[in-house]
Amino acid sequence: MIEWLHNNLLLLASLKAFGISVILTPILRDVFRSYNVVDQPGVRRVHVYPIPRIGGIPIAVAYAVALYTFSGESVGLSGPVMKLLPGAGMIFLTGLVDDFFNLRPVVKLGGQIVAALLVFWSGLSISTLGSNNTLPFWLDLPLTVFWLLLTTNALNLIDGLDGLCAGIGMVATLALLVAALLYGNQPLVYATMPLACALAGFLCYNINPATVFLGDSGALLIGFLLGCYGMIWTQKTSTLLSLLVPIIALSVPLLDVSVAVFRRLVRKQPIFGADRAHIHHRLLDRGLTPKRAVLVLYLFAATAAGLALLLIAPQAARFRNVVLVLLLIAIWLGLRELRYKEFNFLGRMVFGGEWQQSLQQTLRLDHLTASLAAAQTQAAWWMAIVETARTCEWTSLQWTHARGTQELVISTGEPSWKFQVSLGEHGLLAIGGSSGRSGIDLTEFATVVQRSVHGRSFDEERSEVH
Numbered sequence: 001m002i003e004w005l006h007n008n009l010l011l012l013a014s015l016k017a018f019g020i021s022v023i024l025t026p027i028l029r030d031v032f033r034s035y036n037v038v039d040q041p042g043v044r045r046v047h048v049y050p051i052p053r054i055g056g057i058p059i060a061v062a063y064a065v066a067l068y069t070f071s072g073e074s075v076g077l078s079g080p081v082m083k084l085l086p087g088a089g090m091i092f093l094t095g096l097v098d099d100f101f102n103l104r105p106v107v108k109l110g111g112q113i114v115a116a117l118l119v120f121w122s123g124l125s126i127s128t129l130g131s132n133n134t135l136p137f138w139l140d141l142p143l144t145v146f147w148l149l150l151t152t153n154a155l156n157l158i159d160g161l162d163g164l165c166a167g168i169g170m171v172a173t174l175a176l177l178v179a180a181l182l183y184g185n186q187p188l189v190y191a192t193m194p195l196a197c198a199l200a201g202f203l204c205y206n207i208n209p210a211t212v213f214l215g216d217s218g219a220l221l222i223g224f225l226l227g228c229y230g231m232i233w234t235q236k237t238s239t240l241l242s243l244l245v246p247i248i249a250l251s252v253p254l255l256d257v258s259v260a261v262f263r264r265l266v267r268k269q270p271i272f273g274a275d276r277a278h279i280h281h282r283l284l285d286r287g288l289t290p291k292r293a294v295l296v297l298y299l300f301a302a303t304a305a306g307l308a309l310l311l312i313a314p315q316a317a318r319f320r321n322v323v324l325v326l327l328l329i330a331i332w333l334g335l336r337e338l339r340y341k342e343f344n345f346l347g348r349m350v351f352g353g354e355w356q357q358s359l360q361q362t363l364r365l366d367h368l369t370a371s372l373a374a375a376q377t378q379a380a381w382w383m384a385i386v387e388t389a390r391t392c393e394w395t396s397l398q399w400t401h402a403r404g405t406q407e408l409v410i411s412t413g414e415p416s417w418k419f420q421v422s423l424g425e426h427g428l429l430a431i432g433g434s435s436g437r438s439g440i441d442l443t444e445f446a447t448v449v450q451r452s453v454h455g456r457s458f459d460e461e462r463s464e465v466h
Helices: 003-006 009-034 056-068 078-103 105-123 139-155 166-183 186-206 215-235 241-249 251-265 281-287 290-312 314-338 341-351 354-374 378-391 443-451
Strands: 396-401 403-409 417-422 426-435
Touching: 003 281, 009 056, 009 186, 056 186, 056 215, 078 105, 078 186, 078 215, 105 139, 105 215, 139 166, 139 215, 139 251, 166 186, 166 215, 166 251, 166 290, 186 215, 215 241, 241 251, 241 290, 241 396, 251 290, 251 314, 281 290, 281 314, 281 354, 290 314, 354 378, 354 443, 378 396, 378 403, 378 443, 417 443
Parallel strands: none
Antiparallel strands: 396 403, 396 426, 417 426
């Protein structure tokens, strides 16, 4: 096992990380509490009393001291681990400043981009997609920055319950550690094991009921480091399938941030806005206690981590497709149980025929708009309306204006619904239908028709009644 963790040096460094985290966390917690540097309760927060959010400081210190143990080793600070340190320092400082001064989202995002660029220019990037697939610079740079921004913010967004972010981060770190041990990826082992131990020490005070929070300095740092670990992993992988390991190991936070972005796009809300509809919030709304909600997400993260390890196990090569299918089923069932209205809407649109109906209505409105704009006479304008009435299968159409009344009867019988459009000086348009559907958005139809007659006068041609 990598020469018994390199003659126990890694084990010693990891124990240092755990010990420093365990000892330093309560000290800093009490110091910041005495100076009232705390996170106050609020509408979107679950805690009911002020709690310091300085968890990033002991974790960063413990991790840095553990890495310093390797300063004389060729695998340590001279390898890929060294390449992530400048960016990790930048992301930690960005989060720390935000914890104290509440940076604007654009400023915080700028700090994250700078951190990602520091990592890239230090020589750590996605760079390859499997064997013999080196990415060009113009693609490698944006993909690296995007990946690090994604993992960084995914862990930050999920930091909403006691022990959730740190616990999920530790599970993902352990998954990558085991994968590195199985494949002999020595740099990744040296990078991940100290962080896992530092998080374990911090969780002693962060599990419900928490006495200290991670803060942005901790959550951003964990997400950023995990993103870097994923890139260290890609540099040693030989298959495209192996590239899924970091993604699956981080499936819970990545799924949460993906759902959040989708929800906000559907609702036309700011992507970086705050709300109370993350996965952990939905679990609370389903009646789970905070402790049980965290446990459920721990179990899902652990299951996903186990499936990720199965993907790279040679003994399970025959079942890799089954593993992927099981993971997709688990994700689908999880989202279904969370009962997001946006996904119900999407399901109705795609599978319930509403998307096709919406598309047909849009096409009909576009065709009507073009036909009315091209109509130069009263007869041509009326025929455009008549064509829409027949396409939508209305039962009757009547236009009352200064010159008289024009009427179209498509089918006899009393209509089940009626709709009128006021055309001002051009009269009144009355529509009747017998089915439950109008075949077109009547409000949009009225707007289009009213705009077509606004400020115009038909020529003196008298149209015939159709």
